[in-house]
Amino acid sequence: MDAQSQPHKRPVTPYPHQVGGHGQLTVTSSGRILKPLLHKELAFYNYINSDDLHPDMRWITHFTPKFYGEAQPNANPSSPTAKAARPRSPSSPRSSCPSNSPPPNPKRPPSEDLCWLTHDGVLHTALSPWAAQMSSRIAIPSSSTARSHTSIKLEDINRSFCIPCVIDCKIGTRHYDDDASEEKRRRHIEKANATTSAKCGIRLTGMQSFKRSAAPMSPTGLFESRDKYHGRTLREHDLLPQLTWFFHDNFRVRVDAVAQVLERIRRLRAHLIHQRHFFFYSSSLLIVYEGALPQHVPSKVDVRMIDFAHTVRSNGRRDDGYLKGIDYLISVLNRILQNERNDCSVLPASPSSSSVPSSSTSSSSPSSSPSSCASPLSSSSPSATALVATRSKTRHEQQQEQQQSVNDDGRTRHLTADQPCVHGVGM
Numbered sequence: 001m002d003a004q005s006q007p008h009k010r011p012v013t014p015y016p017h018q019v020g021g022h023g024q025l026t027v028t029s030s031g032r033i034l035k036p037l038l039h040k041e042l043a044f045y046n047y048i049n050s051d052d053l054h055p056d057m058r059w060i061t062h063f064t065p066k067f068y069g070e071a072q073p074n075a076n077p078s079s080p081t082a083k084a085a086r087p088r089s090p091s092s093p094r095s096s097c098p099s100n101s102p103p104p105n106p107k108r109p110p111s112e113d114l115c116w117l118t119h120d121g122v123l124h125t126a127l128s129p130w131a132a133q134m135s136s137r138i139a140i141p142s143s144s145t146a147r148s149h150t151s152i153k154l155e156d157i158n159r160s161f162c163i164p165c166v167i168d169c170k171i172g173t174r175h176y177d178d179d180a181s182e183e184k185r186r187r188h189i190e191k192a193n194a195t196t197s198a199k200c201g202i203r204l205t206g207m208q209s210f211k212r213s214a215a216p217m218s219p220t221g222l223f224e225s226r227d228k229y230h231g232r233t234l235r236e237h238d239l240l241p242q243l244t245w246f247f248h249d250n251f252r253v254r255v256d257a258v259a260q261v262l263e264r265i266r267r268l269r270a271h272l273i274h275q276r277h278f279f280f281y282s283s284s285l286l287i288v289y290e291g292a293l294p295q296h297v298p299s300k301v302d303v304r305m306i307d308f309a310h311t312v313r314s315n316g317r318r319d320d321g322y323l324k325g326i327d328y329l330i331s332v333l334n335r336i337l338q339n340e341r342n343d344c345s346v347l348p349a350s351p352s353s354s355s356v357p358s359s360s361t362s363s364s365s366p367s368s369s370p371s372s373c374a375s376p377l378s379s380s381s382p383s384a385t386a387l388v389a390t391r392s393k394t395r396h397e398q399q400q401e402q403q404q405s406v407n408d409d410g411r412t413r414h415l416t417a418d419q420p421c422v423h424g425v426g427m
């Protein structure tokens with residue numbers, strides 16, 4: 001069939017900012033995400049978007065992506081093949097959302113202009129390394145096969161960000177539901193025990209962090225990414241340096257973002273402490289902050305719960321495993337802020353903190369650790385694996401450096417409303 005005989009079809013493309021998961025996400029031309037349909041996840045989204053939603057759980061629509069129903073990957077949302085749900089606006093949970101597409105972000109650079117560097121030093125363009133891997137593993141369904149691949153359609157949490165720095169944290173101590181086979185339970189229990197999941201209630205399962213190049217105020221740079229296999233190798237004492245690295249732009253820790261994320265997770269916790277409706281097994285918290293310079297675009301973050309493929313009713317019981325992970329995350333974020341107040345940030349040992357070349361003005365060069373700095377949470381010795389970055393710059397120093405970077409390098413361009421993001425192609 002040619003394109004003209006299928007006027008309702010819209011193209012879908014791989015989703016460039018996917019950092020984790022085991023299936024390929026695609027994005028529609030109107031900017032919504034298509035995730036392969038999983039029945040428990042569909043049931044969960046249908047429930048939280050229905051009039052049956054328990055009043056005690058209304059808060060959850062503020063902390064989950066908007067849900068736009070089931071869809072065939074290539075179906076036009078208005079066609080009969082797309083079973084549209086009635087999504088709710090987080091700001092007015094009981095009212096229906098506008099049916100129009102969300103406005104595109106004019107500041108968002110095309111993904112072809114973006115670069116990602118893996119832990120092993122491999123450079124990717126256009127798609128995150130994880131998205132590229134998922135894309136090569138599972139071909140995007142062609143129009144002839146699309147109808148057999150049902151998806152759920154979700155809001156893209158990263159859509160309004162110019163440079164989305166994203167981390168997927170799998171929360172909780174248990175990652176299988178009651179339907180899992182004995183073999184699967186055993187595998188998941190072993191994995192939780194061998195990683196940070198069992199002890200801390202959290203495992204890092206993918207991230208991309210924007211690292212600035214050349215000069216502290218330079219808008220050029222690239223994403224560095226870490227995948228779930230990296231996350232599985234981490235131990236408790238690695239979580240503080242790894243999360244510090246995630247919030248570090250190669251010159252300073254983005255304390256503005258850490259503080260906003262912390263505030264939002266605290267608000268989530270205030271709901272979770274009372275919630276007795278669900279066990280969120282194997283669910284993740286997706287944390288996003290704006291990697292573009294806060295001097296040029298508003299500093300902003302988002303934190304949402306995602307992945308409800310194993311979310312089940314808890315019948316009056318609290319999800320203490322999930323809460324444990326949330327509490328651990330809050331304590332690490334607090335520690336990052338405390339370290340910044342004490343003028344030191346704990347970063348992972350190389351290679352993860354050294355892939356982007358830094359200028360001589362970089363604040364990332366190692367120095368000895370002042371005794372006032374908070375150590376990582378573990379009682380095990382972290383000093384062998386962590387290095388301490390020199391203090392962040394004062395505002396005055398930053399302004400001086402900004403001026404300096406313009407004077408020293410005529411090619412350095414600053415973000416403006418017209419020319420908001422310049423990325424690391426050709427670094």
Ligand SMILES: Nc1ncnc2c1ncn2[C@@H]1O[C@H](COP(=O)(O)OP(=O)(O)OP(=O)(O)O)[C@@H](O)[C@H]1O
Pocket residue numbers: 017018019020021022023025033035065154155156157158166168206282284286306307308309
């Ligand atoms: N609504 C969303 N907005 C933006 N990115 C998303 C959204 N949902 C998922 N993602 C991206 O896709 C990745 C995988 O999502 P998700 O965890 O739902 O998939 P999964 O295959 O069920 O995961 P798992 O392998 O842990 O079961 C996330 O790490 C994130 O990068």
Ligand SMILES: O=P(O)(O)O[C@@H]1[C@H](O)[C@H](O)[C@@H](OP(=O)(O)O)[C@H](OP(=O)(O)O)[C@H]1O
Pocket residue numbers: 022175184191205228282309
């Ligand atoms: O994030 P990780 O460490 O890769 O762990 C995987 C993740 O928990 C998936 O959700 C799960 O698939 P399901 O959602 O289908 O259970 C998969 O189970 P599997 O190994 O049985 O495929 C796990 O391996």
